[in-house]
Amino acid sequence: MNFFPSRTLALYMAKMLTLRTLAVLAMLVLVLQALDLLGESGRIMAQQGNGQSELWTYITLRAPQLVQRFLPFAVLLGTIITAATLNQNSEVISMKAGGLSAHQILAPLVITSLIVAIISFLFNETVVAPATARLSAWERVDYGPIPAASNVRTNVWVRDGNNLVNAKTVTGRGTDVLLQDITIYDRSGNSLRSLMHGDEARFTGTTWNVTGVTKFDVLTGTEELKESITIGDSLRPDQFTLANVDAASLSFPQLMSAITELKKAGRPTMALQSNLWHKISSPLSAVLMPLLGAVAAFGLARSGQLFIRAVIGMALGFAYFVADNFSLAMGTIGAYPPILAAWAPFILFFLIGETVLIRTEE
Template sequence: MRLFPSSTLARYLGQMFVVRVLAFLIGLVMVLQTLDLLSESDKILAVDGNGYGALAHYVSLRMPQLISQFLPFSVLLGTLVTLATLNQNSEVVVMRAAGISAHQVLMPLVAAAGLISAGHFLFNETVVVQSTARLQAWERVDYAPRSVIQPPEGQEIWVADGDTIIHAREAIQRQGQLILPGFELFERQEGSHLRRITTAEKAVYANGAWTLHSVRVYSPTGEPATAQDTLPWRTNVQTDRFLAVAVDPATVSYTRLRQAIRELSEGGRPTESLVASLYHKISGPFSSMLMPLLAAVSAFGVVRSGKLFVRIVIGMALGFGYFVADNFMLAMGQFGSVPPFLAAWAAPLLFLCIGESVLFRTEE
């Protein structure tokens, strides 16, 4: 009735599992990063001033995304190879003959996958969101030479109002006011010639009107900039347009996204798609814990029956089926077709039941 087998056996299984997961992850990321770099290198090197340093910078920003995206898939492949190897060498038969249940055989793998899931979540929160924000900022300027790409505090705002370009560091809704920190206004004449650049510490929308604070106005002719404490601003852009692009779940952490959802909810804005993404920030890394259970079908059964390959294919099909169902439900949640909680957790709960039913039917 113990949850784990002996400590020696648990370390043996856990170490074998982690080594294979890391091997698959490194191999997949290296191959995919090479292919991705080949597709983007022409665009990067086409910009004057970009060289091998720019390519290395792109790799440093893109690789965390690939690691996060393919870590659960590497856990699936690592589990399949680990369990198939144990089955092929009759080690599973020995463990079962010693009185160890199927769940006890899998528990060291599930525990190791749980640690991988926790590390995956922390990696997303501390590294992936920052690298994604930097990469998107670099892509917006067409890979222009920049020594350091600073990540925005939130999702940067770029909105066009005719020939005028509006830029802000982020959009914050608080106490009935809409605030755009780091405000910049690029006013152009017909064509592409700049007529005036206006910067402000922030733009505040309250009582139906915009006001710029700590304003500086620059002229393209080189005249000295003029400064004002406040300046009224009129625009045809509706406030909903600023809020619509204010939050990108891929570039903000869990706590920042939750705060943005609260601010939008207070302003009466729809937040279902953001709530689904918020839940998926937890359910996504949790998927690694399901992989040992979905791949367990490859561990059991008599090797001499000749069905080991069929069992591996079944385990891989269950894993791929999970990824397809998870992406489908998340897309449905972002479109508002299903409730946010169901969009994020329906696939994990469904395949948890499927994996347990297959395991009980075949072994327990």
């Protein structure tokens, strides 16, 4: 039961996995960022006033997303490269000859990947979520001026009976919500009666006070200016703040708070609950990669099966990612319970990896 009989050996293997994972991750992010920038640079530069600084802004906002998405892939490929190198140099044979079991050989890699998973979770919470929120807001305004507020929501549409309300920007939460650049479409049946545009709208507790109003009457073709009007006694602030909850743009505590507010408003939350649990299971998937890629570490290199073993390890790893995405999609549409959608692939492939390891090596 002593999984670290040699401290020197454990540090040696942990260093190998860390360096190879970082190298693979850097290569993936560099290539994918270049391809992504080629596709988006035209839209960014099409906006008047945008230049090189906006391209660098896009890179700083997009790169964290790429790191988050491909870090588990990098751990998988780093594990396979590390395992294949150890096997090819007969280091695994030396370890087994010294009395180490397969689990003892993999223990340093598992602990290293657990540390990577913890760092990944913290990185997602502190860097990726705010960057995703800002990039989404920027994309919705076609890469125009970036809203200054970090919790801003852009181009939100809400239905008020037969009328439609559009707010270009929404900031704040609860009763402190602020609507800016607001347009109210007053409809009767399927016809438009009037169009009102306001600078700002604030919630007064029961209604909304809109300031700087310009009202255009469709029937008469006349325009009227008003300092302020009161609208929407049936409109709730959560209709604007929770109209489009993007789980990727919120941290774990923020998403929990949004789910609580949605439940109070009587709105469905199964899809968001699946994403909430996935914020934990996704970084933790890095812990599975040494177990799934371990097949490349064992067997005799001179038997000519090292390449086949590496392919099997990659196949197991990529099968996990396919199953994880499928399960999350099922949870999003409500076909799977949220906890099952987030954790079932992790548990399933943990059992598969253990079964392969025990049956072939232990």
